[in-house]
Amino acid sequence: MQFMGYKRSEGRAGIRNHVLILPTCACGSESSRIVASQVRGAVNIVFNTGCSDVAANTAMSQKILTGFACNPNVYGVVIIGLGCETVPHKVLREKIEAMTKKPVVSFGIQEEGGTLKTIEKATRAARIMAAEAGMQQKEPCDISELLLGIECGGSDATSGIASNPAVGNLSDRLVDLGASTIMSESIEWIGGEHVLARRAATPEIHNQIIKVCEDYEKHLLAAGQDCRAGQPTPGNKDGGLSTIDEKSLGCIFKGGTRPIVEVLEQAERPTKQGAIVMDTAGYDISSVTSMVAAGCNAVIFTTGRGTPTGNAIAPVLKVTANEHTYQWMEDNMDVDLSAIIRGEMTIPESGEMLLGEMEKILNGKLTKAEAYGFSDIAVDHVCRFV
Amino acid sequence: MEIKAIMLDAKDNVATLTEPARQGDTVRCIGGTGETLVSGAEIPIWHKIALKPLEKGSSVIKYGESIGELTENVKKGDWVSHLNLKSVPRDYASEYVSVQ
Numbered sequence: 214m215q216f217m218g219y220k221r222s223e224g225r226a227g228i229r230n231h232v233l234i235l236p237t238c239a240c241g242s243e244s245s246r247i248v249a250s251q252v253r254g255a256v257n258i259v260f261n262t263g264c265s266d267v268a269a270n271t272a273m274s275q276k277i278l279t280g281f282a283c284n285p286n287v288y289g290v291v292i293i294g295l296g297c298e299t300v301p302h303k304v305l306r307e308k309i310e311a312m313t314k315k316p317v318v319s320f321g322i323q324e325e326g327g328t329l330k331t332i333e334k335a336t337r338a339a340r341i342m343a344a345e346a347g348m349q350q351k352e353p354c355d356i357s358e359l360l361l362g363i364e365c366g367g368s369d370a371t372s373g374i375a376s377n378p379a380v381g382n383l384s385d386r387l388v389d390l391g392a393s394t395i396m397s398e399s400i401e402w403i404g405g406e407h408v409l410a411r412r413a414a415t416p417e418i419h420n421q422i423i424k425v426c427e428d429y430e431k432h433l434l435a436a437g438q439d440c441r442a443g444q445p446t447p448g449n450k451d452g453g454l455s456t457i458d459e460k461s462l463g464c465i466f467k468g469g470t471r472p473i474v475e476v477l478e479q480a481e482r483p484t485k486q487g488a489i490v491m492d493t494a495g496y497d498i499s500s501v502t503s504m505v506a507a508g509c510n511a512v513i514f515t516t517g518r519g520t521p522t523g524n525a526i527a528p529v530l531k532v533t534a535n536e537h538t539y540q541w542m543e544d545n546m547d548v549d550l551s552a553i554i555r556g557e558m559t560i561p562e563s564g565e566m567l568l569g570e571m572e573k574i575l576n577g578k579l580t581k582a583e584a585y586g587f588s589d590i591a592v593d594h595v596c597r598f599v
Numbered sequence: 600m601e602i603k604a605i606m607l608d609a610k611d612n613v614a615t616l617t618e619p620a621r622q623g624d625t626v627r628c629i630g631g632t633g634e635t636l637v638s639g640a641e642i643p644i645w646h647k648i649a650l651k652p653l654e655k656g657s658s659v660i661k662y663g664e665s666i667g668e669l670t671e672n673v674k675k676g677d678w679v680s681h682l683n684l685k686s687v688p689r690d691y692a693s694e695y696v697s698v699q
Binding site: 369370371373374403404405406407408410416417419420423424426427430441445450451452453454455456457458459462463517535554556 | 605607615617629643644645646647659661662664665666667679680681684685686689691694695696697698699
């Protein structure tokens with residue numbers, strides 16, 4: 214199986230060819246938004262961190278920023294910094310240049326003499342980059358260049374019964390074709406971790422999966438929090454999910470059945486091909502952020518209650534098996550899987566249908582969240598700002 | 600009125616309703632053992648119905664796995680939800696396997 218994508222000099226191919234306007238810290242976010250609004254082909258993220266942080270938080274935000282810049286859907290990067298942040302724009306630029314050959318330029322608001330002067334220079338740089346990006350032709354790419362992020366959010370009982378098994382079937386099909394998939398949200402393995410671990414390719418990976426869950430619970434307990442107090446969410450409970458165990462046993466279906474070949478930290482790039490899992494928060498926005506920073510060029514997202522979320526860099530394909538949600542929130546839902554619940558479509562049939570939808574997205578069809586230009590982001594953190 | 604419910608595994612002691620049920624409705628399970636029972640309560644769509652009498656402290660089984668323990672006795676046909684079911688801590692130590 215092939216798709217028409219943008220070849221990169223290193224790593225996977227892109228399915229989009231964005232110019233990314235990247236703030237180094239919160240202070241560069243508004244200028245980045247304005248530059249992106251001025252240049253067709255440019256996207257921006259709003260960054261709420263990047264300064265006054267402990268080392269562990271800084272390390273996480275740097276992984277997200279460099280990971281976004283290196284994502285294959287990004288043609289080039291225009292960085293906007295302030296000047297007094299923890300990692301200034303020149304340092305971030307050099308880090309990114311050490312990781313990728315794509316064009317990267319950077320500006321500092323204090324150096325340039327304010328936001329208007331910075332916006333002028335950055336807009337000009339972005340315009341030139343977008344013009345060059347427009348010259349790059351799509352080429353046939355093997356499906357092995359796909360790294361699909363698999364996410365769920367706003368789950369209800371239809372998620373575990375239908376949409377997650379359907380996406381799991383899609384994941385199996387993609388892995389069999391040579392592509393890779395990442396399932397994240399480790400807090401939503403708790404209660405089903407013993408089932409998930411059976412898929413581990415090695416005993417070491419089995420134990421890594423158990424340890425990720427044990428460590429997550431301990432981490433929250435150290436902050437005086439029981440993970441069972443926040444999971445399931447009130448919406449999950451209204452949708453028929455009573456305990457974290459019930460939610461998790463349904464959640465893990467979305468990763469499919471193929472052997473798990475690697476367990477990644479948040480925003481870490483995979484080193485293996487196949488079915489992969491990542492240790493991220495159950496907060497869906499944060500989890501998608503981490504998977505896109507790890508290089509996912511597309512994301513599939515199951516929901517029961519309905520959610521609008523989108524990512525600036527990778528298209529997010531929204532699927533639901535809740536018939537009411539699909540009809541009530543059709544402007545945010547891409548694929549209706551409610552035929553599974555009605556007994557009119559089998560899981561393998563739904564997986565085949567999703568493979569067809571995914572092929573269209575890889576070849577350029579916009580998802581609904583993508584067409585609206587949604588750019589949600591949440592960077593996970595370990596403690597208070599300083 | 601006949602209501603449908605999805606039973607995911609033959610070991611399950613609850614099924615998930617695909618329509619809201621009123622007390623006295625007949626509930627027919629799709630999948631699992633395929634049994635039929637009478638709803639003992641008003642149960643919202645996508646919520647669980649008990650397929651047999653279950654004692655306080657016993658495990659509720661869905662997907663063939665325990666999803667928690669009951670905090671009260673439940674009769675056949677009753678509504679099982681976050682109001683009478685709680686998660687119990689994991690025994691992680693027992694889940695690790697030996698690495699050669």
